[in-house]
Amino acid sequence: MTDMKSTVSASDDTAGFVAEQWTRVTGVGVDPHEYRRVTGGLASVADWGPAFLRTGREHLERAEDAGSPLSAGTHLLAAARCFHSATLAPYAEAARAAAAADDALGRALALLEPGARRVSGEGFTGWLRVPPAGPAGPAGRGGDAVGTVIVVPGLDSAKEEFLDLASALLARGLAVFAMDGPGQGVLAASSVLVPEYEEVVGRVVDALGVPRVGLVGLSLGGYFAARAAALEPRVAAAATVSGPFRLDWDELPPPLQDMVVRRTGGVDAAREFARHVDLAGLAPRITVPLLVVDGGQDVIPGVTNGEPLARSAPRGTYLSVPHGDHLLGNARPDWLPRLADHLAHTLTGA
Known part of the structure; x- marks a missing residue:
């Protein structure tokens, strides 16, 4: 029941699901412009999880290349948010995405809040x-x-x-x-x-x-x-x-x-x-x-x-x-x- 309303719409049209998830995912902390980029090309709700999982991995790559612990930690937090967002629609890899979110958050806190x-x-x-x-x-x-x-x-x-x-x-x-x-x-x-x-x-x-x-x-x-x-x-x-x-x-x-x-x-x-x-x-x-x-x-x-x-x-x-x-x-x-x-x-x- 978080989010009950968007869960209800998961079987409806993709555009409707994306619109209803807007405030939840941006509230998680995903950048609104990134949200539009990730969801703009989705052909179905089934594409939601893979798209956010892919975006989370991109943030992990940025963390590896970051020039400071602060930048790396910021990218890791972004990865955690994207991995969690991947779990919000029915998705076969939801457990893997949840584990990735957990790992990214832990790595971020190790850098940002020892x-x-x-x-x-x-x-x-x-x-x-x-x-x-x-x-x-x-x-x-x-x-x-x-x-x-x-x-x-x-x-x-x-x-x-x-x-x-x-x-x-x-x-x-x-x-x-x-x-x-x-x-x-x-x-x-x-x-x-x-x-x-x-x-x-x-x-x-x-x-x-x-x-x-x-x-x-x-x-x-x-x-x-x-x-x-x-x-x-x-x-x-x-x-x-x-x-x-x-x-x-x-x-x-x-x-x-x-x-x-x-x-x-x-x-x-x-x-x-x-x-x-x-x-x-x-x-x-x-x-x-x-x-x-x-x-x-x-x-x-x-x-x-x-x-x-x-x-x-x-x-x-x-x-x-x-x-x-x-x-x-x-x-x-x-x-x-x-x-x-x-x-x-x-x-x-x-």
Whole structure:
């Protein structure tokens, strides 16, 4: 469910799919002009993955020829974004593209942020990044002294997708752990989605060695983050972006059903997973400050947007951007600073 809307259109005309992916992929950080060059000659949606994989490899070549670590790291980040973008349409090599995105991001951070640390455990992997001038936490982990936010991806997103969000949080003095969970990103090839994401978050918090965290969940990750905020006591603040309050399997468009089937391992598992995506009983248990962000143009059959979550959570606040699409890639100034401030104020009191 990141991106639910563009997933729905994957089986439609190529031009329509390219148009709907525009705000998502440029929001990932792909240069708009490069996006037009890559997608302008596509004959079908099936050409999407190979085109972005090829472009990512071109950035790897530029990184090898770069004249400085800064330039090399910049090209590696561009490669990671392109490789991740390659996974956003049905593509036989999606697992290889996800692995390439993971590798390119790691190489980029090694050059640009030597303090970044890979953290992996049962059902998760990701990068802990600390603000440049921020104090180190326990054992130099970049811990609770600065506040730590976990960024939770969605149905077909990954830790490589939300680098602008991570930058906004880092700029406010927060440490950021951008992760892939079960069935997500580089782990999609070896695991399936699980509804009990609070257990995954609990293991992440243990591995980070901090007493409390903030959570940001995007698209389906919004459900995961809200569920964890209700059930994991070490979550101190939360925010969701385009997260579903409830799913109705029978009303979901077939392409979206197909995506859930692939990510859960079968039709029966997909139906059972969708049945769990219902926050009606959990929302009143979210007692931490919660910001719920929705786009007014984000309307998908079978998906209930987040207003009931904000209304039912005791400390919930609802931000609806009328012109925003799914993930609000077309409206970042309307929500991203406010979301980053919400977490910074709650976690650090700044």
